[in-house]
Amino acid sequence: MAAERAKADSQTETWNDPDAVPYIRIENVTKKFGDFVAVNNVSLDVYRGELFALLGGSGCGKTTLLRMLAGFEQPTTGKIYIDGVDMADIPPYERPTNMMFQSYALFPHMTVEQNVSFGLKQDRVPADEIKKRVGDILDMVQMRNFAHRKPHQLSGGQRQRVALARSLVKEPKLLLLDEPLGALDKKLREATQFEIMNIQDRLGITFMVVTHDQEEAMTLATRIGVMNHGQIVQVGTPKEIYEYPNTKFVADFIGSVNLFEGYIQEDEADHVLIASEEAGCPIYIDHGISAAPGAEVFVAIRPEKLELSKTSTGTGHNCTPGTVKGVAYMGNLSVYLVQLDSGKEVKISMSNQRRAAEHAIDWDDRVYVTWHANSPVALLS
Ligand SMILES: Nc1ncnc2c1ncn2[C@@H]1O[C@H](COP(=O)(O)OP(=O)(O)OP(=O)(O)O)[C@@H](O)[C@H]1O
């Protein structure tokens, strides 16, 4: 999360500024293919210099939304404005956008270098400037040594890097990237993520990046829009989406989470008490939510917010007994699988530093799973 911190420092939260003018305004946009609704009444504002990530499962409408921004599809209803201009009658080549397609779409008969320099040549950029910019960008994606190969002589990840270089080299005002890093291995992926963030900082380009990969969205994005069935179900900073998901869908989709079904017993201004058979104890949360007593809820608690102890806290809530069913060592973390006496299995992750400092807990040990009153999030759907 170091990357996220650096980003937060350099980016003021434009989206919270009531006077800020959005760079992209998507207004009640719906896209139908025949009877099928691929994008369903989406409204979204994105601000200049943001790196906005669209996240969601396969088929939820991410590519369709990007294609409408780029001008390759027209909304069935609704409006798209870029930099204050209604895009309805503006063809793709007159938009301030460049789109990197999910399928890369490299020119098969051109070398890597020709592919990357194509757009600059079209724009009649002077030859020595083209040479420099193409060289720099190929260095960045670590493809300079492949400059004279053709796409069919490259691996999938290499082709993807060429496609990325081709879209970056033109330095458009709005860059639309559809799964730009999906074919790269972990190390190259992380290096490229940092490069993308550097480029964004340096050139002030606005990015919309589609990804399947929530970790990538958490690292890269100023804000994330989570999509489901053609709708944007939550928009927020990575931290907001992770810490305060607004639905069970978002909680479950973003990161690992323990979910307990229950119902509201007490709902006061400063706390809620939730009865949950699955949790095996009442769940006490130290802030109110607005819901009627008796309402059904899901309580989400992240694995790193749960703790393990061999003794009960004795408070009567937020402490439930179980048995350790598994321990996985994952470098800096250990993940415990605990079967609660209620039958529900929960995941608890603990840094190995913390683990060493506490009494060792191992397979088959009887334990109490506990959590702080500010850790759970109660979700109404
Ligand atoms: N030209 C088209 N004609 C008919 N249906 C389409 C068309 N393009 C997309 N769809 C449908 O619209 C839905 C959304 O497609 P889209 O490509 O936007 O999904 P996606 O979120 O990008 O998925 P993935 O993560 O798999 O790339 C899908 O169900 C898809 O089958």
Ligand SMILES: [Mg+2]
């Ligand atoms: Mg797609």
